[in-house]
Amino acid sequence: MTTSRALARTTATAALAAAALLLTGCMQGGPAGTSGATGSDAAEAPVPAAFLSPTAGESPEGALADTRMTYVGFGGGYQDAQMSEVVEPFAAHTGATVVGDGPADLAKLRAQVESGAVTWDTVESSPVPATANCGTLFEPLDTSLIDLSAIPDELPTGECFVPIMVYAYTVFYDAQKYAENPPTTLADFFDTEKYPGTRGIEGRATPSPGVYELALMADGVAPEELYPLDTDRALGVYDRLGEDVKFWTTGAEQTQLVQGGEVDMLIGWTGRIPEANLTGADFAPIWDHGIMDSDVLTVTKGSSNSLASHALINWFIGADQQTAHAEGTAYPPVNPQATPTLSPEFARFDVTDPEVLPQLVKPDHAYWAENYDSLTATWHDYVTH
Numbered sequence: 001m002t003t004s005r006a007l008a009r010t011t012a013t014a015a016l017a018a019a020a021l022l023l024t025g026c027m028q029g030g031p032a033g034t035s036g037a038t039g040s041d042a043a044e045a046p047v048p049a050a051f052l053s054p055t056a057g058e059s060p061e062g063a064l065a066d067t068r069m070t071y072v073g074f075g076g077g078y079q080d081a082q083m084s085e086v087v088e089p090f091a092a093h094t095g096a097t098v099v100g101d102g103p104a105d106l107a108k109l110r111a112q113v114e115s116g117a118v119t120w121d122t123v124e125s126s127p128v129p130a131t132a133n134c135g136t137l138f139e140p141l142d143t144s145l146i147d148l149s150a151i152p153d154e155l156p157t158g159e160c161f162v163p164i165m166v167y168a169y170t171v172f173y174d175a176q177k178y179a180e181n182p183p184t185t186l187a188d189f190f191d192t193e194k195y196p197g198t199r200g201i202e203g204r205a206t207p208s209p210g211v212y213e214l215a216l217m218a219d220g221v222a223p224e225e226l227y228p229l230d231t232d233r234a235l236g237v238y239d240r241l242g243e244d245v246k247f248w249t250t251g252a253e254q255t256q257l258v259q260g261g262e263v264d265m266l267i268g269w270t271g272r273i274p275e276a277n278l279t280g281a282d283f284a285p286i287w288d289h290g291i292m293d294s295d296v297l298t299v300t301k302g303s304s305n306s307l308a309s310h311a312l313i314n315w316f317i318g319a320d321q322q323t324a325h326a327e328g329t330a331y332p333p334v335n336p337q338a339t340p341t342l343s344p345e346f347a348r349f350d351v352t353d354p355e356v357l358p359q360l361v362k363p364d365h366a367y368w369a370e371n372y373d374s375l376t377a378t379w380h381d382y383v384t385h
Contacts, residue, residue, distance in 0.1 A: 047145070051311060056150035056335065057318015059311045065095030069121040069305040071312065074295070075103030081328030089324075090315045096308055106137070109300060113137050118302040122309040124164075125298050127156050128209060132369035134160035139299040145310035150317045150335045154292075154357065156365060161296035164316050165331035168351045168360055169210040170290025172258070172273050172283040173265045186289045187218040189265055190240050197264030200257045201238070203247025207379040209363035210291030214267060217289045223361045228371075231378045238382070247383060258283050270349040271331050277345055285349060292351060292360035294334065 050060035071087050073079035083100050091098040104124050112118045113136070123138075130138055138160040146162060155163050171189045174197075175182065183195050192199075202211055212229045215237035221230075246263055248254045254268040258276035266273075266283070273283050297316060299309040315321060322333035326340035332352040333340060342350065351360060368375065 047142075047307060051307060052144055054145060054147050054311075054314050055318075056147035056314060057321050059090065059094050059315050061093055062095045064308050064311065067094075067096040067305060067308045068099070069096060069308050069312075070099050070101050070119060072102045072104045072120045072123040073100070074124055078329050079103070082325065085324040085328040086316055086321045087312070089321075090312055093315075094308075094311065098312070106133075109137055113301050116302065118300050118304070120300050121303045121305040122312050123298050123300055125161065125296055127158060127161060127163075127294065127296055127365040128368045128372060130161040130296055130298050131158050131365045132372055134158065135301070137301055139301045139303065139306060141299065141313075142310060145307070146314045147317070150319075150337070152334070152336055154362075155334055156294055156296075156362060158296075158365065161298050162313050162317060163294035163296050163334045164322075165325065165329065166292060166294045166334060166351055167270045167331055168285070168287070168290040168292055168349075168356075169208050169214075169267070169269055170360075171214075171265060171267055171286040173286065174263075175282045175284045177264050182284070183265070183286060184288065185218075186214060186286065188286070189267065190215070190218050190237055192241060192244070195265070198244050198246060198262065199241050200246050200248055200254070200263035200266035200268065201241075201383075202249075202267065203383045204249050205380045206376050208269075208291075209293060209365065209368050211267075211379060212375070213291060213361065213363060214289070217361070223289065226361075227364050227367050229367075229375070231375070235378075235382050270351060271329075274330060274346050274349050287351075287356050287359040290351075290360050292357070292362055295331075 048063065050063055071083070073082050079100065079102055087098050087100065090096070101120065106129055109120060109123060112120060134140060140159050141162065148157065148162070151157055151163065155166060157163060171186060173183050177197060178195065183189065188195055189199065202208060212231055212234040213226050215234040216226055216230060217223060219233065219237050246257060248257055248268065251269055251272045254266060254272040255275045257263045257266060258273060258281045259279055270285065277283060297313045299306055303309060317335055319335050319337035322335040322338035323340045326333045326338060326342065330342065330346045332350050351357065
């Protein structure tokens, strides 16, 4: 596909309008069961001893037989794999009835919380919205109910979220086009004289953490000196790419641009490029100063199934569950004890590889959360004009 800046403007505006319209949830919740009530009643409700001081991946057998809850992921085959590999086994073990819904949408979640009609319980998110809305849309987690020792210190965790998989936001290049002199650094992406060709970059109205950071590090800014972000300088680096740029607004579009041979280099997510390579493309990653990030699980503020949601999150990060999740979704696990068998193609993009992880940079989610409106507006204005 071909996406111009004008088309990106139309796409981004439409996305914002659609988000504004999606203000109501569609799932109906059931009885709270053992998860108890919400609000002050929930604070006073005793937690069954069997749920305290848990081990990651374990939960009391049959203890949630009276619970009906909702798991909300990002939809598609990715969530199908989550349901079959992790959520449904949790339901079978604990006796809970777990209904899937999605894709996760912040406007829908906000509408539920503000109306007091919460039907979403455990919700997949990204660290920035989970940080920005911690305590308002997302419930601060009770760490006595989740075994966080299963999560390495290098991975992002927050008061309201726990990571369930990791990925990198970085540069990928056509290994055939640049076979004689392959790019090796982040700066090479922006060097169109040494590496001529079409570039693919993010055109979403709500950008990923990393859009500014990658450009700044390519321009010589050290990772420890990134914040506060110099957005003008970052956009100046993007200007070096000229007009031979194509924009993606979804993960699927990343794959399509690579599959169709429409870009020679692309900044995107590690989970999307292997899909294109399996259908004939040959793109390789550049790990140098790539951005490491994750998808996370949260508990909706006002959920009547808080205890069950904590139990599901604790189950999700167990070694066996992380192994199954990685094999089902092709995203690397967060639990280092997991032992997934990945295909050779997906293994090439494993950001948890000991040789890869030290090269990656963690974004400052708290900074992004605090400055999200201005960072988003600046990027939106850039890609639509």
